[in-house]
Amino acid sequence: MTAPIDSPLAAAGDLDAFRRALRGWLPKAIPHDWQERIRQGGEPAYVDVQREWYRALADAGLATAHWPSAWGGADLSLDAQIVFYSELARADAPMAVMYVVALYHMPATMFAYGTPQQRDRYLEGVRTGGVVWCQGFSEPGSGSDLASLKTRAERRGDKYIVNGQKIWSSGGQNSDFCLLLARTDSSSARKQDGISYFICDLRTPGITVRPISQPTTESEFNEIFFDDVEIPAENLIGAEGQGWQIAQTTLTTERGLLIFECVERLAQAYIRDAAAGQDTWLADPIVAHEFATFYPRIRGIQAMVAQLLSELRDDPHGGGVMATYVKLYWGPLLQDYTLFLTRAQGLAAQVFVEPQRCAGHNSGDAFVDFMWSYGWTIAGGSNEVMRNIISERFLGLPKG
Amino acid sequence: MTAPIDSPLAAAGDLDAFRRALRGWLPKAIPHDWQERIRQGGEPAYVDVQREWYRALADAGLATAHWPSAWGGADLSLDAQIVFYSELARADAPMAVMYVVALYHMPATMFAYGTPQQRDRYLEGVRTGGVVWCQGFSEPGSGSDLASLKTRAERRGDKYIVNGQKIWSSGGQNSDFCLLLARTDSSSARKQDGISYFICDLRTPGITVRPISQPTTESEFNEIFFDDVEIPAENLIGAEGQGWQIAQTTLTTERGLLIFECVERLAQAYIRDAAAGQDTWLADPIVAHEFATFYPRIRGIQAMVAQLLSELRDDPHGGGVMATYVKLYWGPLLQDYTLFLTRAQGLAAQVFVEPQRCAGHNSGDAFVDFMWSYGWTIAGGSNEVMRNIISERFLGLPKG
Amino acid sequence: MDETIDLGALRDSIRDVLNAECPRELIVKHAQHNDGMDRELWSKAVELGWTMLTIPEDHGGLGLGIEALAVLHEELGRAAAPLPFLSSLLAAKAISDSADAAICEAWLPRLAAGAVASLSLPMPLGSTKLSVNCVGDSLVLTGAVLNLLDGADAEILVLLAKDEHGELVRVVLDVTADGIQPARTTLWDRGRSLANLGLDGLHIPAERAWPATGAQETALANHAAIALAADSVGGQAAVLDMTIDYLKTRQQFGRPIGSFQALKHRVADHRTRFEGDIWLLRSAVSAVAGDMDHRATEASAAKALATANYVGLGRDAIQLHGGIGFTAEYPIHVFVKRALLNEQLLGNQAAHLTRAVSRIVEGAA
């Protein structure tokens, strides 16, 4: 595609020019007063802001700029994507959290395993239609041990009949489609081998989406119940039983830019926090010292993420080892820092505030940010799973 | 026995009077200039001080006052023993480390399992002869997993022939006798069942004691090598194969007073450290805050030890659960505190000093004390073994 | 009377009532839908005489001491009960310590009968922005009072003010009769709330005031520290139980996750630290009950230790629970929020540590 005339994308060939163009474009494009609107309006306002922001990004060709041009993207280089994300962080833009699966996980899966028909339909749906996707992987009994999942899909003619329950589907209540893992063969020797991968339209009869309330009062996660849900056989991705393998592609799709954005936002929040606390908690030398101890850790994760991005520049499918270290470094750091801020701010941080959604995990409400930090230490491979991987796969320590 | 006329023991019936008597007696009885003598004179001076101090304690009947009167002790009550140990700490007396096994572990084993002949000979040897004992339990391949020990004792007529190697025998190089665990039956189903318990005279031909040098330059621990060593059959304690059971008695003998003394010494060192640091490191508010965080932990362990002693007052063979919590609380606390002091004192603590032996683990040399704190976190059941016991036996978490 | 009460029986009876009347489902619902105290639960507690516990017998109470107070707070903490005992019993103590018979007679029976009360208790002790001036037979109060615990739910307030001579004075107000309205601050811990109050020339009768001596303020701070340490000990017991149960039942990779050694060792460490909290609390209670020299040191040490370990346990307990720990429907977050608040309430960590070591550090200087 060619970029719309007034899009920063027109300047993407030159990183400095691209950065300048983004700095001009972003203040106009970011939904006005979005923080205040969401605080006041709750979930509906949050969805509105997400849609509005996605529309702005999509109109400028930026939403899918990282896709191959063959599929309507702009083949945006990784370096240009880095510039894009660092400018998003700098401009304090809303994070397009509702669209992450649609923009990264679904297309990566499609590029690798989708049929031409699937690609045509679903990629276009996202690019021009703003269709929202979520993941249906985890189950109540299958968290860290994902391969033990029990949701069944039985082939009946040209359909699969699905029964079971998914959980922790981020944004499920606002999604149109779901990337679904279900067991098609219960007799396979390896539990991984009986799993298949489906595209599931969430408007299909028999599906119930139930938001899970979080301790901070929002409902970002959902349970999805499947009661004799019919999925057309053409919605199978890859072959039957290939689901586990395909899911690895989905899960390792995006190991650099999203965390880069979060880390950049933390680095900027750190400077903002220093300014905000200078007359109160930062005036206490003991608290100021503890505050200072976080600086090298933040610089450490920034340097690690820079290295990860450099590895991905050389090999877009690489970086697995570094991504694992990054995740285990980042989650605990974010948690320690937000807990530190919560304590440093004293009673002020104990006062309830309506959470500021899609401002990242450094929204400025220390208590909310602390609670949400568990999203990084539990979800997407808990700290404990990361430690197993590092010690056994990377360091060669024997299995227990 | 009756107490020598000028012994504080004469006042032991009244705790306050006993305390006053000790306060009068200790300054005269404690070996003069013992700290300086040891610093200057090294290992020989250390041994001299230990012997001198033991002689003073023994002459006053205090060394074995906790033994039953039937065996020449004074049936000293636990409360009086607490007074005794708290006064030792207060007077900064040398710790009688060379005699701990002789005064606690050997007699407890004898009282429970010794023959009348064994009791007569070995208890008297300690009480009046100052005979020094050590333990020969651990082996290079059997630390946490003690029951896997490999040292063999083969019966030949009225003797056992012992071959193998022991390690971590505290004070072995200055000992006369050793409490020895060796395998008499390699074919038993449970590895615990083939172990027997011996009294071993360390002057027997075929024994080599090799001191192990520690990172702080002293050699407190030893390896003991057994090369066709003959032990008379009468030196077997209990029955063949009963060694593991007897060893439990030895190991759980003294779960209150020795740690009480250490904890009291730390509590007093804390006050001393505050005075010593007031013009240097304690003047820094950040360091002073970290210093303050140790106070509640020290009070916490003191309160726990008081509870442990109270349980032992009710049941001298009880307190096992509390003793385990105490050990896992104490070791890491001592290690954290001594490391804190090492860091707080800056370059001053990096300067080598001749270690002050038998001043407890709060000798005032932060670096030495930090290094020796591993004696509590590794020896006598490592932190890791304690955590296994607590989680599995006390909290009922399933075995791995 | 302290000698005759069986603290074990008292503990059992409180625990039984709270197990029945304040189960985990209640605190979860409360956290989602309410703000501040649970009035129905409070009525039951009043019926059972819990508000009478530490009020002197002459004034309608049971005259029990700090040992009973610690038991009550430990059990309230175990249930994370949304009840304003901390503020109410401290206010009662402030009034009762006034040693002014008329004041005691006027207010303590109301408190014993269940009136909710709050008090200002700054840390470090003695700072206030409320001034009190004598005008004829009246006292006139002007200034701001911040962060009154449960202040928006209280009928009676015991405030600290400074008079024209710079002396500290305690005054007691009746929210309804005096026509004042503390403004509620909603907290993350929904079982409690704070309130701010601005007074601009409020007239009250002179007999509603008494001198606030240093000894009395210190005693209040000690009781507050004990109560919060006890709440944090009880809360940790509950979180440990909950977490250990979860680890025993939750299956992953074909085995209970409690069989994974890395998780076991973390729990063992928490449980061990908890043991220090328990026995230091007991020791602090004895020190305060025995009116010993080092009671401020001991009470503040107990508060600092138990609240810090409660936060440390709570934060890891969410992680040990995995996803379920991060839902509003599972009770762990209620405890974690309470832990974080306890640490800040009535003197934060640094304030209590400073108080705990002051004898030693000043002794050294």
Place this chain on the structure above:
Amino acid sequence: MDETIDLGALRDSIRDVLNAECPRELIVKHAQHNDGMDRELWSKAVELGWTMLTIPEDHGGLGLGIEALAVLHEELGRAAAPLPFLSSLLAAKAISDSADAAICEAWLPRLAAGAVASLSLPMPLGSTKLSVNCVGDSLVLTGAVLNLLDGADAEILVLLAKDEHGELVRVVLDVTADGIQPARTTLWDRGRSLANLGLDGLHIPAERAWPATGAQETALANHAAIALAADSVGGQAAVLDMTIDYLKTRQQFGRPIGSFQALKHRVADHRTRFEGDIWLLRSAVSAVAGDMDHRATEASAAKALATANYVGLGRDAIQLHGGIGFTAEYPIHVFVKRALLNEQLLGNQAAHLTRAVSRIVEGAA
């Protein structure tokens, strides 16, 4: 020249030499019997040209930059080598930064040829108790210099002094020619030592002094911070290797102890923190090499992070080794002693953290 050197090849060659010439047995023996540098090993290093690395080509050196310095120190750290490179190369840099051709010509070739040197480098920068006064053509030095790293083994000292106008001056002394005797302080880390020196009216020629600018002192501090961060990164690599090897081979309860999850998880955490140290060091090296604005921030952040994690890893590594870790014959204690010293050397944790965040905290004010 920096562009043409292959840093990977440099690293390999240094590592190979140290593996052969400075094995673990050597550092263990050194720690038991020696104090300060190993002269035999130093001679080999001099032969191999390592003392020439960062000395300008005009003065007998190779003219390499901070990248090469960082590689050298990382490998020295990995071997815990008892060699005075930190002090010697910093002294060389101080002299070379003087931009005084005569001074450089007089001293740098000696350093390139292997003379051991030391320098005073206070943190915070610029404090000194040494005064320098002009008397005719001479300078007269009076005062005390404390904690000169490797000072008792040095031939050449580069000291900081204050002149009669209160300006900071660097002076260079020749230990033998000037007849001075720095007094050795033995450290727990036996591969290094400190020295104190008292001067009472020492006369030296005026041409041995030059103004110590703030920029030069800052650059020295940055190099020192990078060197210690690199030493700590190398040391951690060695400790991790040693510990992982031990966990794989040591058997207890019929299995390698490295199969116990609680130990595995601790190692995984150490290894992960180490990753941050590595890449922050690389980033700091680039910042200093590129003469960027934030080089002091970056260098001090790298030093603070790597030294703290080195201590944290080291203390747990002893525990993970069990009893063997607590013997003089096993090398882990040599690394732990170095870790503890690194944290205090040339500015402690607090000093470097303050330096690292000063831009941000002052920017906020």
